[in-house]
Amino acid sequence: MEAVYRHDMYHNYLVLRAGDDMESTYKYHMLINNRIKGFAKTTVRTMDNEKFLYYEISSRQTMRIMLEKEKVDYRKLKNILVCLHGCMEEANRHLLPAEDILMDPSMIFCDVEMETVEFCYYPGWGRKFMPGLNDLLQFILTRLDHDDIQATRTAYDLQMMTTRDNCTFGEIVETMMAGEPIAVSQKEDSPEIMKEMQPENLEIKKRSSFKISEPDLKKLHNATNKGMMVFGTILAMVTGTQMYRAFRDMEYGFFIPVSAAGVAVCLVLSRLSRGALSEPEEVPLVPGLEESEEKTEEKDPHPPARGNFLESQSTCGGDDVCIKDFPFTVGSLAGRVNHVIAEEGIAPMHARVIRDGEDMYLEDLNSPGGTRVNGERIEPYGRVLLEGGDRIEMAKSTYIFR
Incomplete structure (x- = not known):
């Protein structure tokens, strides 16, 4: 089935060619003459003696595009199936068979928040419903958020149910609606989480250490040196005064200790100003652990084309x-x-x-x-x-x- 998109005035349409005998069917007139909830609004236009179905899709996106960069969690999965269930109930109320619902993700349209999902109904399509739903679920499986355990389990269970010969969509909806979100304690104790917590699967990481950036370290050195110089000058003046008094009064017993103390203080201050603020080394969590993998520059697998x-x-x-x-x-x-x-x-x-x-x-x-x-x-x-x-x-x- 060839799909064409058209813009007309302020509306956009998905255009499908109508079947040769479609106009004579009950389903065709029921679709055209009624606005059925859950289905894209459909009109008929004639061009070159051929009839085409126009599905209004303004301000909507296909499910395929919506899920290109977004993963399906349990809430989105449930909403898709609830919307499909609503469509089937409306179709049944208008005596329209479900096998004519198009299940191609490129022909399912959503709002940008995926709160509302609309399907297209093509009279005479005639494909069995369950195989179509199976294809849709297989597409969803490729977009699943596998961190959402509830969504993963539910999607795989539903996809397996569609392969059974005697399965009905009512059973699928019951299974979907009966599911409850997994509690936090259950999620933490799940086999997947427990497997990740095994010691052999844990990644050994280095213990972070206190670091000072190079510019800040230089500023701190300069400020400390200035402080040391001021403090050393004051201390030298005090020591010199005491040494002068001791020498003047011929108190050699006091002069020698004061001189030794002054020299020791100057040496300590000099040592502190030179090496006390050196950058600390990283301490590995496991002694002897070193970086075993060298960092390699990642290359862009898609280099820029003519314009970027x-x-x-x-x-x-x-x-x-x-x-x-x-x-x-x-x-x-x-x-x-x-x-x-x-x-x-x-x-x-x-x-x-x-x-x-x-x-x-x-x-x-x-x-x-x-x-x-x-x-x-x-x-x-x-x-x-x-x-x-x-x-x-x-x-x-x-x-x-x-």
Whole structure:
């Protein structure tokens, strides 16, 4: 099934070609004439004597893109299946069979927080529901947060249930809803955690020691030396006065100890000023433990292509965008994108730069305001090869690709 994305006025659509005999079916008319909760709003348009289903997907992202850099925890897993369960109940209420629900992650659409998940219904698709759900769960397994033990166990259990011949989705929902988050004590005592705590799996670390940076150490040395000089001068004056009095009064028994004490104090002060503040050495936790691995400079597996930053041309003083990671996403929602553009008209996830070998492409992420390269608008999820000097426009933000 070939999927095409279109922008029309202020709306974006997923476009699928309607089947030849779809118009004569009950499912087709039920889908078109009703706004069914949990499914993307669907309309029909005719072009060149062919009918196409238009699914409105404005301001939403595909599940595949949403989970590219984000892991699925128990809350997200449960929410996906709860939304799917709601869709199935609505489909059943409208007498629509579940096997026509598209389970491809590229055709499942979510809001940026993944609180709402919408599915597409294609009359006549006719694929069995459980194999489709199995494929969806296998995709989710590759995006699981394996630190979340509850999510890991539940996802694997549900995926195994879908392979049984007599399993129903009702049983899957019951299994999902019956699960409770693992308590902290249970999580700490889990086999995975206990295995990590075995002595042979523990990494021996060096005990941190008190350190002073080189510039601060020099400043401290200078300040200490000045203090020592002042203190030594005062002490020398006092000692000299006592020595003069002892010599004047011919008290040699007092003169010799005072002289010796003065010399000893001067030696001690000199020693302290030279070596007392040397930088302490690190003390390893295990005696004799030394660094066995030399630090090697990590090389970027993806060296920069022809351009690696976007030069801002905005009059409002926008920042240049340094492209580091791929795919590199820009938008207005911090925490979801690599670079935040806080301007009116910028979608939460607006566009992204993708690398393919030495080439770099700009892809629009279904943004309502759209993305333009050299004045030409990119269709939703469409890609354009970037060349040095290309002019990129996103809402009121303008950049030059370098």
